Amino acid sequence: MIEIANAITTLAREAWVSIAGIVAVALTLGLIARFLQGAGGALVGGGNLVAAALSGMAGLFAIGLTAFLAVPEIARAGYQAAANAGATCGWLHPVLSDLATASAMLIGAIGALRMMAALLEGAAGAMVGGSASMGRAMIAVVDALVGMLVASIALPMVQRLLMC
Amino acid sequence: MRFKIVSIVGLLVLMFLVLEPSAFPALAQGGVFSEAESQITEIARQAWTFLITLIVIVAMLGGGYYVLQGTAGAAFGGSRMTAAAIIGGIGIILAVLVVFFLLPELGRILNSAKPQPPF
Numbered sequence: 179m180i181e182i183a184n185a186i187t188t189l190a191r192e193a194w195v196s197i198a199g200i201v202a203v204a205l206t207l208g209l210i211a212r213f214l215q216g217a218g219g220a221l222v223g224g225g226n227l228v229a230a231a232l233s234g235m236a237g238l239f240a241i242g243l244t245a246f247l248a249v250p251e252i253a254r255a256g257y258q259a260a261a262n263a264g265a266t267c268g269w270l271h272p273v274l275s276d277l278a279t280a281s282a283m284l285i286g287a288i289g290a291l292r293m294m295a296a297l298l299e300g301a302a303g304a305m306v307g308g309s310a311s312m313g314r315a316m317i318a319v320v321d322a323l324v325g326m327l328v329a330s331i332a333l334p335m336v337q338r339l340l341m342c
Numbered sequence: 343m344r345f346k347i348v349s350i351v352g353l354l355v356l357m358f359l360v361l362e363p364s365a366f367p368a369l370a371q372g373g374v375f376s377e378a379e380s381q382i383t384e385i386a387r388q389a390w391t392f393l394i395t396l397i398v399i400v401a402m403l404g405g406g407y408y409v410l411q412g413t414a415g416a417a418f419g420g421s422r423m424t425a426a427a428i429i430g431g432i433g434i435i436l437a438v439l440v441v442f443f444l445l446p447e448l449g450r451i452l453n454s455a456k457p458q459p460p461f
Binding site for chain 2: 189191192195198201203204205206209211213220242246247254256283286290308313
């Protein structure tokens with residue numbers, strides 16, 4: 179179980195690095211696209227276009243800050259919380275210990291990837307001229323946090339139920 | 343039914359990855375996602391070139407427009423028109439300088455600030 183979790187976590191780490199790189203590219207291209215929108219609006223006298231461009235740039239900055247500063251810390255904290263919910267249960271100790279470790283690794287990895295992918299979706303939408311929406315990203319962040327919280331209390335509850 | 347098939351295939355792939363890591367040299371070298379990332383980066387480079395070209399075109403058109411406005415204003419004595427044209431022209435120059443110097447630097451900073459996996 180641990181080997182499989184290690185293999186999945188290794189893939190997830192490579193996916194994280196790739197997604198972070200693509201988010202950086204999407205943010206840069208999004209900024210230049212929004213600038214082009216603002217320049218075009220200023221040229222034809224469209225104040226709404228300029229305002230939309232400025233708000234889009236602000237949204238992209240927010241996405242960048244969240245993706246590069248907040249998400250790694252949230253993922254790290256959630257991963258630690260899930261990993262610390264280890265269980266010891268006598269004859270069941272090896273099984274529960276493996277289960278706890280594998281669960282923490284997978285939940286941390288998958289939760290972090292979900293958050294980053296949601297932010298990539300927002301940045302990519304802004305890059306092609308859509309709204310720099312952080313709504314889905316925030317939902318994914320809360321979803322991942324709830325999953326990590328449940329994992330951090332589930333195993334001790336199982337331990338209590340099994341009367342170890 | 344479809345979920346069962348996908349999960350069985352996924353488990354088989356994982357078992358193969360665990361038992362035969364040498365079968366996927368990409369895992370040992372740049373990772374399984376490096377090829378996709380390089381393709382996306384190549385497309386992004388071409389998009390960057392395209393957007394920069396568009397900005398140059400828009401800036402030149404805008405510059406031409408403001409020169410025309412300033413010339414027309416100077417021709418019939420419209421000082422406000424000329425002033426607005428000068429301000430607009432300076433604005434375009436500043437905007438182009440921002441795009442050509444600030445945005446690439448910002449992109450490099452973003453690239454260097456990529457967070458490491460937190461797990």
